[in-house]
Amino acid sequence: MAxxxxxxxxxxAGLGWSADDVSRYAELWEYRQRWxxxxxxxxxRLFLRKAEAALPVLATGKATVKKNTQDKSYYRWLRFHLDAMSAAQSQMQLTEGSQGAWPILLEEELRLLDHYQPVLGLPDTIKAKSFDAFREQMAExxxxxxxxxxxLRSHDFQAALAELKEKENSKWRHLRELTGEQPYPVLLGGTVDSFRSExxxxxxxxxxxxxxxxxETDKPDPDAG
Structure with missing residues (x-):
């Protein structure tokens, strides 16, 4: 192990640990290094052991360990929920060309993350929670x-993650806090493209x-030029 x-x-933090636990881990890690x-x-000691067991194993060798954006927990969290909705949609017998509003929201966020390649560390993931309100507003x-x-169809936004948590110790949070079947808008025809553009x-x-x-990024918008 590196x-x-x-x-x-x-x-x-990207794995969903609370701010208090993350802060405690950092303080204990520094203390252990010094004393x-x-x-x-x-x-x-048990808390540190638990925290370190939850972290991905670092690669060995002299090369700097740097995760790709697609490997970051926040990105994988979005991808998980998108895949869950895509699987649910496949059972809805939707008309050709139609698409759920929620998958469009996640697809567009993932597209921007692919383009800008943010760090997605603790400061980013804390701030990214504010995107919840944007998604809710656009879905409404x-x-x-x-x-x-x-x-208007229906979808249980928590079912897939609840099933995952039964199989493994995931710290991911639900995309939405509403339990049970919820309204799930499916866009038709040209509305798909107009909604995506907006x-x-x-x-x-x-x-x-x-x-x-x-x-301080100087990358242009993905659609510029």
């Missing part, structure tokens, strides 16, 4: 469309302004 030269608090594990209380807007542009035009500046690691 030797850690610094703590990995941002990775724990040794024997000077820690047993409870603190889609649900208000008339029957020629949208069909999401793209609003989310692009929002993401750049929200994530701290993109504060």
């Amino acid at each position: 030797k850690e030269l610094t703590h990995r608090a941002d990775e724990l 040794g594990a024997m000077n820690l209380e047993r409870e603190d 807007q889609a649900s208000a469309l008339d029957g020629k542009e949208m069909q 999401v793209r035009s609003k989310l692009t500046p929002l993401l750049r302004q929200t994530l701290p690691s993109l504060a």
Whole structure:
């Protein structure tokens, strides 16, 4: 296993650990580096062991260990929920060319993450929680469309993650806090493209302004030029 030269608090945050636990881990890690594990209380040693067991194993060798954006926990969390909705949609017998509003929202966010390659460490993942409100607002807007542009189906947004948590110790949070079957707007025909364009035009500046690691990015918008 590669030797850690610094703590990995941002990775724990990306795995869904609370801010208090992340802070405790960082403090205990620094203390152990300075004074040794024997000077820690047993409870603190066990906590450190639990935290480090939850982290991905570092690669060996002299090369710097750097995760791709697609390997970061936040990105995988979005991808998981998108895949779950895509699987659910395949059972809905939707008309050709139709698409759920929620998958479009996640697809566009993933597209921007692929383009800008933010760090997605602790500062980014904390700020990214504000995207919840944007998704809810856009989904509500889609649900208000008339029957020629949208069909309202239902979907349990928590079922897939609940099933995953029964199989493994995942710290991921639910995409939405509403339990049970919830309204699921499916866009029809040209409304799919118009909704996607609106999401793209609003989310692009929002993401750049929200994530701290993109504060000084000079990358143009993905659709520029």
